[in-house]
Amino acid sequence: MIPWRRLGRSLRLRLTLWLLAGVALFWLVSLAYVVAESGKEAEELLDARLVASVEALSAAPLGRGDAPPSSGPPGKRQRKAGKHAGVLVLDPEGGEIVRFGALPSNADLSRLADGFHRIPGKPGWRIYAATRSDGARVFAAHPLEAHDELTEDLVEHSVETLTLGALALALFSWWAIGRGLRPLAVLSHALRQRRPDALEPVALPDAPQELEPVVGAVNDLLARLSQAFERERRFTADVAHELRTPIAAIAAHLDAALVEGNETRRREALRAAREGTTRAAQLIEQLLTLARLGHDARRPRRTIDAAEVVRQEVALLWPQAQARGHALEVDLPETLPLLLPPEPLALIVRNLVDNALRHTPPGSTVRVSLRREGNLVRLEIEDDGPGIPPERRETLFAPFARDSTAPGTGLGLTLVREAAELLGARIEPGESRLGGARFTLVLPVLHEAPTR
Known part of the structure; x- marks a missing residue:
């Protein structure tokens, strides 16, 4: 029944x-x-x-x-x-x-x-x-x-x-509509019988014309899931590789400290092990942040002052800039209300400014500017450092895409890209007016913040 x-x-x-x-x-x-x-x-x-x-x-x-x-x-x-x-x-x-x-x-x-x-x-x-x-x-x-x-x-x-x-006519209609909807039952049965890892396209011979968009949408979803799972597999393999390196180094330094009789060399081995644990902790923290971004995307939007968010993040990085002798310049409006979740915007500012401070020589200039142009908001972080070669800009946001000698975990720009996508924005690398690198966040204003 x-x-x-x-x-x-x-x-x-x-x-x-x-x-x-x-x-x-x-x-x-x-x-x-x-x-x-x-x-x-x-x-x-x-x-x-x-x-x-x-x-x-x-x-x-x-x-x-x-x-x-x-x-x-x-x-x-x-x-x-x-x-x-x-x-x-x-x-x-x-x-x-x-x-x-x-x-x-x-x-x-x-x-x-x-x-x-x-x-x-x-x-x-x-x-x-x-x-x-x-x-x-x-x-x-x-x-x-x-x-x-x-x-x-x-x-x-x-x-x-x-x-x-x-x-x-009612009885005939009930029978005829049921017969006309039978291909939906066939499609449903075919999907239920699939293995969880079977992501190849659904084949439905003689599908009626009205059902073709549904089959096409299902196959498109399966294709995107297949691509997403493949990216996750590659990402998991990269994470395992990136974690294996500092853990192996930590183990080697600890083994050396255990057998080393010279106190100075033993302390150097322990210090190197401590640096390895710091790098591993940074990597794990970045991975947790990347996982939290998907959860933050489901939070409701609220009115924030984008200028104040940028100002606070720059202030937190000011001691780091002073320690390296950098000039940290800001060009912000007094206020810029937007209807956004605040966490992704703060993460973008924090990672891009930190990236500029770490990849430029001591005494460099890092400039942060924010402005609204019609229905677009532009956030620019630029420096006068060595810049980014054009051939590297295509893979710049891939996980762990960094020079072997560069500091960091290789996930900072990946987090920036993910956060920008959550905001419906795009991130554009380019050449700075100062001569170095420039990253521009272009954010469409889809929802106006209510005025008080």
């Missing part, structure tokens, strides 16, 4: 209900049309019966007291129409020749002209009068309630037909 909650989410049921809603609308319009047309049809049928009765009496020779001649074998509706009909034939002097069935008692029929007449009252009457060639007058009449009864009969028959047709 299908649970009601699950049934309420059924695409098959929704399509069927939408189709039946259209059928119901058509049914109501058809019913209104049938009611209107049934009244006209009943009137035409009854009038035709009156005319047929009068014509039969007009053509037949009659004597006083004769029964009226038949106008042919009546059908079901004709019997319904003629059930209450009455006929009257008057000679030219007004005497009755034939009288049959019910006739109006509240009207002098001899005064009526040839043609159709309606006599109001309870009951009202519909009368047709004609004059024979011998001067006799012929009248046929039926009560108006016969019209209502025949109309109800016609409407009832039409409603039965429409209702049976609607039910048949």
Whole structure:
């Protein structure tokens, strides 16, 4: 048995209900049309019966007291129409020749002209009068309630037909929609039967045209997952390699310290081991930061002062700049409200400024500027150091992409790229106006910060 909650989410049921809603609308319009047309049809049928009765009496020779001649074998509706009909034939002097069935008692029929007449009252009457060639007058009449009864009969028959047709269409629609949605079940079954590591494209032969975008989207997702898993595998291998190096060095220095008898050389070995642990700790901290970025992306945006965020991060790095004799310049607006998560922006500033301080000679200049240009915000960190060769800019943001002699873990710029993507921004390396390297964060302003 299908649970009601699950049934309420059924695409098959929704399509069927939408189709039946259209059928119901058509049914109501058809019913209104049938009611209107049934009244006209009943009137035409009854009038035709009156005319047929009068014509039969007009053509037949009659004597006083004769029964009226038949106008042919009546059908079901004709019997319904003629059930209450009455006929009257008057000679030219007004005497009755034939009288049959019910006739109006509240009207002098001899005064009526040839043609159709309606006599109001309870009951009202519909009368047709004609004059024979011998001067006799012929009248046929039926009560108006016969019209209502025949109309109800016609409407009832039409409603039965429409209702049976609607039910048949509902059943057929349920079956046809289920058959049309069968390729979705085939696709669902194919995906459920896959192994977790099977990321090759889904093949669905003879897929209907409407399902091709879904299959294409699934295959596109599988391709992106395959690429992401491949990047993760390479990244994991790189991490293992990067961690193995300092750990092996630490172990070697500790082994040397254990067997070294000279106190000075033993202290040097311990100091080298301590530097190795520091480098390993930095690497682990960078890896944890990289993992936290994905979690930070799910945090809601809030109004921050981007200028204040940059100012605080630069202030934290000021002692490092002074220790190396660097000139740290800032060009910031007084305030720049943006609707952003603050953590990625702070990480970008911290890593780019730290990168500039560590990769430039002592006494260099590092400049940080922030400005808004229309719907873009530009953050620039530039220096007057040796710069970045153009051939290295393509792989600059790859994990562990650094010179073997360069300080650091090789993850700083990778973190910058990931943080920029979380902000919907792009990071552009280039040549500084100071002669060294320049990194520009270009951030589109997609959401204006509310004004206070």
